[in-house]
Amino acid sequence: MTASLTLGPVLFNWPVDRWRDFYARIADEAPVDTVIVGEIVCFKRAPFFAEAMGEVIERLAAAGKTVWLASPILVGSERERSAMRDLVRSDATLPDGGLPEGGLVEANDMGALALLAGRPHAVGPTINVYNEATLGWMAGRGAVAVSLPAELPAATVAVLAKAGRELGIETEVQVWGRAPLAISARCYHARAHGLHKDGCQFVCGNDPDGMPVTTMDGQPFLTVNGTQTMSHGCLCLAAEMPALVAMGVDRFRLSPQAMDMVRVAEAFRAVLDGRRDGAEVAAELGGLIDAPLVNGFYHDTAGALRVA
Amino acid sequence: MRDPDAAQTVSVCNSPAGERARRFETGLSRAGLGLVPRLGRRASDALLARLLRLLADCHPRAFEALREMPDARVLIEPVDAPVALLMRVGPEMSLHALPRGADGVGEALGKAGADAVVRGPYDKLLDLLEGRIDGDALFFRRELSISGDTALILALRNTLDGEDEMDLVADAASIAGPLARALPVLRRNAGPVLDRIDAARRLLPPPLRRGIERLEARLGGTAGTPPGGLPGKLPGMGA
Amino acid sequence: MDNFELICPAGTPAALRAAVDAGADAVYLGFRDETNARNFPGLNFTRQDVADAVDYAHARRVEVYVAINTYPQAGNLGPWRKAVDDAARLKVDAVILADPGLLDYAAKRHPDLRLHLSVQASAANVEAIRLYREAFGVRRVVLPRVLTVPEIARLNAEIDIETEVFVFGGLCPMAEGRCSLSSYATGLSPNKQGVCSPANHVRYEQRGGALASTLGGFTINVFGEGEQAGYPTLCKGRFVAGEGPAYLFEEPTSLNAMDLLPELKAAGVRALKIEGRQRGKAYIAAVVRAYREALETFAAGRPVPHIDLQAMVEGGTQTTGAYTRAWR
Numbered sequence: 001m002t003a004s005l006t007l008g009p010v011l012f013n014w015p016v017d018r019w020r021d022f023y024a025r026i027a028d029e030a031p032v033d034t035v036i037v038g039e040i041v042c043f044k045r046a047p048f049f050a051e052a053m054g055e056v057i058e059r060l061a062a063a064g065k066t067v068w069l070a071s072p073i074l075v076g077s078e079r080e081r082s083a084m085r086d087l088v089r090s091d092a093t094l095p096d097g098g099l100p101e102g103g104l105v106e107a108n109d110m111g112a113l114a115l116l117a118g119r120p121h122a123v124g125p126t127i128n129v130y131n132e133a134t135l136g137w138m139a140g141r142g143a144v145a146v147s148l149p150a151e152l153p154a155a156t157v158a159v160l161a162k163a164g165r166e167l168g169i170e171t172e173v174q175v176w177g178r179a180p181l182a183i184s185a186r187c188y189h190a191r192a193h194g195l196h197k198d199g200c201q202f203v204c205g206n207d208p209d210g211m212p213v214t215t216m217d218g219q220p221f222l223t224v225n226g227t228q229t230m231s232h233g234c235l236c237l238a239a240e241m242p243a244l245v246a247m248g249v250d251r252f253r254l255s256p257q258a259m260d261m262v263r264v265a266e267a268f269r270a271v272l273d274g275r276r277d278g279a280e281v282a283a284e285l286g287g288l289i290d291a292p293l294v295n296g297f298y299h300d301t302a303g304a305l306r307v308a
Numbered sequence: 309m310r311d312p313d314a315a316q317t318v319s320v321c322n323s324p325a326g327e328r329a330r331r332f333e334t335g336l337s338r339a340g341l342g343l344v345p346r347l348g349r350r351a352s353d354a355l356l357a358r359l360l361r362l363l364a365d366c367h368p369r370a371f372e373a374l375r376e377m378p379d380a381r382v383l384i385e386p387v388d389a390p391v392a393l394l395m396r397v398g399p400e401m402s403l404h405a406l407p408r409g410a411d412g413v414g415e416a417l418g419k420a421g422a423d424a425v426v427r428g429p430y431d432k433l434l435d436l437l438e439g440r441i442d443g444d445a446l447f448f449r450r451e452l453s454i455s456g457d458t459a460l461i462l463a464l465r466n467t468l469d470g471e472d473e474m475d476l477v478a479d480a481a482s483i484a485g486p487l488a489r490a491l492p493v494l495r496r497n498a499g500p501v502l503d504r505i506d507a508a509r510r511l512l513p514p515p516l517r518r519g520i521e522r523l524e525a526r527l528g529g530t531a532g533t534p535p536g537g538l539p540g541k542l543p544g545m546g547a
Numbered sequence: 548m549d550n551f552e553l554i555c556p557a558g559t560p561a562a563l564r565a566a567v568d569a570g571a572d573a574v575y576l577g578f579r580d581e582t583n584a585r586n587f588p589g590l591n592f593t594r595q596d597v598a599d600a601v602d603y604a605h606a607r608r609v610e611v612y613v614a615i616n617t618y619p620q621a622g623n624l625g626p627w628r629k630a631v632d633d634a635a636r637l638k639v640d641a642v643i644l645a646d647p648g649l650l651d652y653a654a655k656r657h658p659d660l661r662l663h664l665s666v667q668a669s670a671a672n673v674e675a676i677r678l679y680r681e682a683f684g685v686r687r688v689v690l691p692r693v694l695t696v697p698e699i700a701r702l703n704a705e706i707d708i709e710t711e712v713f714v715f716g717g718l719c720p721m722a723e724g725r726c727s728l729s730s731y732a733t734g735l736s737p738n739k740q741g742v743c744s745p746a747n748h749v750r751y752e753q754r755g756g757a758l759a760s761t762l763g764g765f766t767i768n769v770f771g772e773g774e775q776a777g778y779p780t781l782c783k784g785r786f787v788a789g790e791g792p793a794y795l796f797e798e799p800t801s802l803n804a805m806d807l808l809p810e811l812k813a814a815g816v817r818a819l820k821i822e823g824r825q826r827g828k829a830y831i832a833a834v835v836r837a838y839r840e841a842l843e844t845f846a847a848g849r850p851v852p853h854i855d856l857q858a859m860v861e862g863g864t865q866t867t868g869a870y871t872r873a874w875r
Contacts (some may be wrong), residue, residue, distance in 0.1 A: 002816075076694050128645075133646075154623040192795060231731055297730065439829065449776075450773070462589065
């Protein structure tokens with residue numbers, strides 16, 4: 001089996017020391033093949049991680065991980081734009097790119113995708129790839145891997161995985177972690193605290209797993225992560241992994257939560273290697289996070305649902 | 309393509325006298341609707357079936373769309389009228405009048421076998437059905453409440469709104485012969501005369517047939533020689 | 548100085564005529580299926596309706612744009628491609644697309660068909676917009692509602708295609724086309740099915756004098772007695788995050804940028820768009836008429852009057868949204 005495990009970028013605003021330690025442990029212990037780093041949610045947070053970025057990349061690469069750099073999801077302002085331009089010059093295919101061998105940039109916005117044309121690059125899950133025509137167009141411009149949007153149902157994944165094999169482009173599906181649902185120019189973390197985005201006091205840093213959002217009837221519903229809105233339910237497709245592999249999906253993404261991600265990676269590795277049953281792994285991991293496990297998107301229903 | 313009468317209705321309704329005429333028509337049609345169940349189930353169903361056929365002839369596009377919808381029932385419940393209308397959409401399209409009890413919307417849903425209920429003041433419901441007013445705005449202001457199958461109400465609203473200005477009062481009146489001839493005249497004359505006619509409405513006897521006859525007689529009078537010195541034309545109304 | 552173009556919505560043929568008669572420069576509409584982002588019951592145009600609409604509009608020198616702005620379903624590209632083919636055959640003035648694969652198809656198959664980039668593509672920066680222009684020959688971009696007016700001005704200085712911005716109507720607080728909130732609660736999404744917070748998953752419930760709205764079983768809002776109501780659009784709901792219930796994402800409010808006409812003109816914006824293909828013709832007539840009056844006044848160099856559209860807006864409040872930085 002050639003399928004591989006990817007650790008997606010940390011989406012939450014963790015203190016830089018925690019962030020650095022997290023990646024040190026991932027480098028040493030987590031059986032993942034590719035690690036994607038980068039602050040993709042909020043431009044304002046990026047400077048905190050910039051100082052540790054080089055060190056983290058080196059550490060991961062030294063441990064044999066392939067390291068990719070992710071571009072921001074929303075690029076509107078002039079400063080965001082220039083940061084994006086700097087970032088796309090990082091990949092290892094360029095003579096002075098900052099990434100070790102095998103390192104690519106994962107575009108999370110069409111602007112980054114534009115700048116990466118003509119050289120190998122990855123396409124992140126916040127770029128809309130819904131069909132084989134778009135996949136083919138991207139492959140023609142140099143994309144070598146595409147992480148599919150979380151809301152795609154199994155039938156769509158199957159078509160895209162098959163098309164990907166024909167086009168020589170790897171397809172990836174998120175199998176663990178809260179699903180990214182929306183991005184905004186407005187910061188909801190700041191708003192919930194009565195603050196403006198410009199003077200946000202980095203309140204998102206108080207919630208290492210995001211800020212829980214419940215309905216007026218007290219039902220847990222969503223998670224706010226600064227300008228990003230995520231699911232409350234934790235997406236888990238451990239039980240669906242054999243089917244995904246059979247479809248031809250090449251890569252499986254684990255999205256970091258404030259939990260023991262090494263254990264999560266080990267469990268998914270065991271499923272991928274055929275050593276453990278997916279449903280059993282889901283049952284175990286479900287006990288480690290304070291959220292229900294959900295898989296509704298994959299089963300073509302409400303993403304908040306869990307289909308047995 | 310556009311119905312010149314509809315355009316005329318708009319212009320009349322935009323004038324102050326037009327507003328009064330509209331209020332009168334609304335009151336008249338509400339009273340007429342109140343009389344329908346007193347005909348007995350069979351006769352009232354027959355009358356409403358006739359109305360529906362007529363509307364289908366006037367608005368073929370909308371009615372084809374309503375017939376193409378899945379079988380479902382919408383209760384249209386004017387809170388200030390004695391009668392609610394149960395409209396069945398889909399291939400078996402029909403219209404029934406039901407006496408309105410003191411039941412809340414939820415009970416009405418079950419009792420009438422309705423999949424959805426739209427509830428509000430009669431004049432607003434009429435405006436809505438005729439596409440004169442924005443249903444969303446009414447809903448935002450809480451003048452309209454809906455319950456049950458929201459998609460069904462939306463489909464009904466969108467379908468009816470897709471017609472150029474509908475004129476349900478004129479269409480309904482046309483069933484009753486002389487009323488149809490009277491209405492355009494009424495709309496042109498509007499104004500103070502409405503007070504008299506409005507007063508006449510209160511004198512209507514219960515049985516519909518006789519009520520309509522007297523109404524027709526009075527309105528027909530408006531159409532012919534104005535009794536009691538009715539003004540032929542109001543100042544400022546234009547030709 | 549050229550005046551702004553006024554781009555107006557139509558969900559039905561009657562609404563199209565209302566928009567044309569009220570002073571639209573162009574009317575945008577969608578086919579009656581999942582190929583457009585307002586795929587609501589009872590709404591939208593058959594092929595014959597579009598043919599009639601084009602006749603009616605062109606006779607009055609008004610343009611017709613067809614929005615084919617959902618993302619085609621994998622393994623089932625036919626309906627979207629046919630929609631593009633039919634729009635071209637029906638001689639519409641432009642198609643509004645979002646999906647790169649579909650843009651690629653349209654550019655190759657119909658080189659003379661004018662392509663606009665839908666807001667659903669959420670192209671928010673120079674690089675992205677240039678990509679759509681260079682790859683597909685897109686002639687106009689509808690900007691996502693995430694940019695301030697100064698950001699729009701800087702953007703226009705660097706791109707060589709027209710920009711169109713929303714000035715009135717419902718306001719997505721999220722970047723358009725990049726939102727799966729509806730999908731999370733109901734399984735149906737703007738990108739896939741062309742619906743957001745779809746009516747068939749909405750329920751209203753009377754709780755004493757209060758009115759509760761639910762979507763996919765999640766309570767989206769509870770309106771107290773006499774309080775203005777809103778759609779149970781997920782992002783306009785009241786939720787609890789930390790303290791008591793609040794409009795976490797956005798109030799039930801409507802965008803109204805009429806006061807920003809001078810700034811938008813100075814920013815180089817070509818066309819102004821009114822949202823609301825799902826709204827009734829009475830709304831469309833009133834809003835289009837008000838904006839036409841405002842544009843004529845503005846073009847004549849007089850101060851733009853304050854035109855009351857309060858009765859038309861959700862929640863009874865209006866905002867200039869992301870155009871001003873304070874919104875963030």
